[in-house]
Amino acid sequence: MRNSIPIYVPSLLLVLFFSPSLSSLISRDLPLVGSDYSSVLATKLIRELNLFPKEDVNVVHGRNYSLEPKRIVEKRFRFPNLVGSESGVSVEDLGHHAGYYKIEHSYAARMFYFFFESRNSKKDPVVIWLTGGPGCSSELAMFYENGPFRIADNMSLLWNEYGWDKVSNLLYVDQPIGTGFSYSADRHDIRHDEDGVSNDLYDFLQAFFAEHPEYAENDFYITGESYAGHYIPALAARVHRGNKANEGIHINLKGFAIGNGLTDPAIQYKAYTDYALDMGIIQKADYEHINKLKVPACEMAIKLCGTDGTITCMASYFVCNTIFSTIMEHAGDINYYDIRKKCEGNLCYDFSNLEKFMNQQSVRDALGVGDIDFVSCSTTVYQAMLVDWMRNLEVGIPALLEDGISLLIYAGEYDLICNWLGNSRWVHAMEWSGQKEFVASAEVPFVVGDSEAGLLKSHGPLSFLKVHDAGHMVPMDQPKAALEMLNKWTQGSLSEVGGDQEKLVADM
């Protein structure tokens, strides 16, 4: 038992697990390496979030899609069971839309999305949010982090005072294909890398702005969390490339933000032991042991993976995650998304209300999803992306910074799995024309209301924010600070010194 049952780690956004033996995995055929094995693990880890999707991926059969000519089928909807009103605005006055986009470069794939018009102004920026996993629905963030509503235990919806739709026109997309309500009639549409992911999202954005031309002039920002530390830079680069080549509709990309993301694995995996030691979850002897035995193997494996490997990338995933799993063996039952917390029994978070809510007939009718299942997290999508995991997505970022597109990296300070230290290190190590100035810039308090909500470093288009009193999911743990962060960042005033001084200037 001890050798065969791996420690894996549940994750919403990142699901890591540890392989007992790399050779036993490589000996099988790729791309199904460790397929049964990782499927069992991925399923178990999804259970640890108290999620029980009926299907492991949304692939449906027996449909004839050539009958649907439209690229986008969208409807305005109103969730049932909404309690209370939002300062006089009735939900009928707000544009809440749910839709399907027929993915252009696919066999038979449909991408599901929500679009919430801003509670403030249609002129607010358009912001897209991407949840990680890989393979988890963006509705996890929509209801537990930064969407317009929260789900009460009795299945009522309550307005979220700090929903990001207060300052932006907000999109949530279920992706990669097979996740959430997104589906395909053909398994070949399952994506394996960031080319597939970013092209689908780019095609979706083209169709979205064609459907909503009144928003195409607005500023546009890409945001998300965790494994989206891969998706976001890839999508930003894809949009920028499309703009430069005058492909389709110009998308007014102003910036991209990653919360507790995985972007540069070589640096971030190496930072695990330092973070764990600093935070007192491992002892010095464990630290030295892991650094000596596990870290060098991981470094070598990642080098082999590079930016475009396949089998070597899968191998490095298994090698490197032994660092994480060994730390967890020493750390015990802590919640690696928030080391101040414990996982109780098998449960690290309880997101079961999401499935309960989304599976209600009244909700499904309101959204127009027909008989499509809701796959909260997909094991198949997760496994399909394993070859992508260890790729370094930092490499495309400097070119975006040089062209003035802003990047915000933020991280809740108590998250282990995508900890702030590893993120801070790759941001500092990134080579671009403003690197020296960024490195030399002073860390200043990020003040929200009367208190310090984090520490901010910035220069030019680049900002790094360490968020206090938060774990992996910053908008869930610090909703007010997260909304303030988004608002200031999209207004270009994040790095201006805090509230009081601003007020002074305003009073003058």
Ligand SMILES: *[C@@H]1O[C@H](CO)[C@@H](O)[C@H](O)[C@H]1NC(C)=O
């Ligand atoms: C789907 O519908 C189109 C248009 O009616 C038809 O030409 C095609 O043969 C159908 N395909 C299948 C697989 O039934």
Ligand SMILES: *[C@@H]1O[C@H](CO)[C@@H](O)[C@H](O)[C@H]1NC(C)=O
């Ligand atoms: C459901 O719970 C919410 C929040 O606790 C409450 O405001 C609402 O009245 C409840 N609805 C019903 C029908 O009990």
